[in-house]
Amino acid sequence: MAALKRVTVPAFAKVNLGLEVLGLREDGHHELRTVFQSVALHDDVALAVGPGDGIALRCDAPGVPADERNLAWRAAADLLRFAGVRRRVRIELTKRIPAAGGLGGGSSNAAAVLLGLDHLLRTGLGTAGLAPLARRLGADVPYFLFGGTALGVARGEEVYPLLRQVDAWLALCFPPVGAGTAAVFRRLDAGLTPRENAPTIFRFVSSDLTAGAYRLLVNDLESAALEEVPELKAQVARIRGVLRSRGALGTLLSGSGSTYYGVFGTAAAAREAARDLGRAGFRAVACRTVTSGRYRRAWQRALTGGGRRAR
Numbered sequence: 001m002a003a004l005k006r007v008t009v010p011a012f013a014k015v016n017l018g019l020e021v022l023g024l025r026e027d028g029h030h031e032l033r034t035v036f037q038s039v040a041l042h043d044d045v046a047l048a049v050g051p052g053d054g055i056a057l058r059c060d061a062p063g064v065p066a067d068e069r070n071l072a073w074r075a076a077a078d079l080l081r082f083a084g085v086r087r088r089v090r091i092e093l094t095k096r097i098p099a100a101g102g103l104g105g106g107s108s109n110a111a112a113v114l115l116g117l118d119h120l121l122r123t124g125l126g127t128a129g130l131a132p133l134a135r136r137l138g139a140d141v142p143y144f145l146f147g148g149t150a151l152g153v154a155r156g157e158e159v160y161p162l163l164r165q166v167d168a169w170l171a172l173c174f175p176p177v178g179a180g181t182a183a184v185f186r187r188l189d190a191g192l193t194p195r196e197n198a199p200t201i202f203r204f205v206s207s208d209l210t211a212g213a214y215r216l217l218v219n220d221l222e223s224a225a226l227e228e229v230p231e232l233k234a235q236v237a238r239i240r241g242v243l244r245s246r247g248a249l250g251t252l253l254s255g256s257g258s259t260y261y262g263v264f265g266t267a268a269a270a271r272e273a274a275r276d277l278g279r280a281g282f283r284a285v286a287c288r289t290v291t292s293g294r295y296r297r298a299w300q301r302a303l304t305g306g307g308r309r310a311r
C-alpha cells in the first residue's frame with residue numbers, strides 16, 4: 001500500500017460558562033451570548049491521507065453515525081472541496097466526550113479534522129482561512145479552532161478569545177436523560193421575552209474570572225431543558241446538592257444539556273465531588289479547564305510529533 005501521512009490530534013470538549021438568549025433573529029436563529037471554555041476531557045482524532053479518493057470514517061461510539069452524517073466526515077469533504085485537492089482520507093474517532101451532552105463533541109471533532117488536514121495536506125489555510133468552512137459546519141465549530149476561554153456572540157459562531165483565561169477544576173456529571181437541542185429551544189421560544197443586553201455574561205467577562213465570578217452565571221436554556229424532561233429536574237436537584245456540598249463556586253448546565261457541572265478552585269475538591277456523584281449513582285469525571293495557550297501547545301505537540309509515515 002502506498003505510504004500514508006498521518007497524525008493523531010486531541011479534540012477537547014467545551015462547557016458553556018453561562019449562556020444567555022437575547023431573542024429570535026429575523027433569520028430564525030437565536031441571538032446568544034456565552035463564554036466557551038475548553039476542558040481536558042477529549043476525543044482522539046486520527047487522520048491519514050494518501051493517494052486516491054474517498055473518505056473512510058471509523059468511530060468507536062455506538063450511536064454516533066460513521067458516514068457522511070458525521071460532522072468530522074463533512075469537515076473532511078468540505079476541506080478537500082474547498083482546497084481543490086484529491087486524496088484518500090481516513091478518520092478514526094476515539095470518543096470519550098458523551099454525544100449530545102452539550103459538550104460540543106461533534107463540533108470539536110470537525111474542527112480537529114479541519115486543522116489536522118490543513119497540516120497534512122499543506123493547504124496553508126490556518127485558523128483564519130478555516131473559519132468560513134467552520135462556520136458553515138456549525139455555530140460551535142469556529143470556537144474549537146482557538147479553544148480556551150472565549151466570548152461567543154451571534155449564534156455562537158462569532159468568537160472572541162479572552163485575554164484573561166480561566167484556570168479552574170470542574171466536576172462534570174452526565175445524567176442518563178436529556179432533551180434534544182431543538183426541543184429545548186422550541187420550549188424556550190414559547191416564553192422568550194426579547195432583550196438587548198446580556199448582563200451576566202458581560203459582568204463575567206469584565207470580572208477577574210475567579211471565585212465569586214461564577215456565581216454571576218446563568219444558563220437561559222436550563223429551565224426549558226428541565227421542563228422538557230421532568231425526570232432531569234429531580235436528577236439536577238440531586239447533582240446540584242452534591243456539587244454545593246463540596247463547595248462548588250458555581251453550578252450550571254452546559255449548552256442545552258444534559259451535562260451538569262460544578263466549578264472548583266482545587267483538583268481535590270473537584271475529584272471529591274465527582275466521587276460523591278459516582279456514589280450517588282451518576283457518571284461523573286473531574287477535569288481541569290484548558291486555557292487557549294495550553295490548547296495551542298497540545299495541538300503543536302500533536303502535529304510536530306505526529307508526522308510519522310505509516311504503512
Ligand code: ATP
Pocket residue numbers: 063064065069070071072093098099100101102103104105106107109110181255256257
Ligand atoms: P449540539 O448541541 O450541537 O446538538 P452536543 O454538543 O450536545 O451538540 P454532540 O456530541 O456534538 O452534542 O452530538 C450531537 C449529535 O451529533 C449526536 O446526536 C450525534 O449523532 C451527531 N454527531 C455527528 N457527528 C458527531 C461526532 N463526530 N461526534 C459526536 N456526535 C456526532
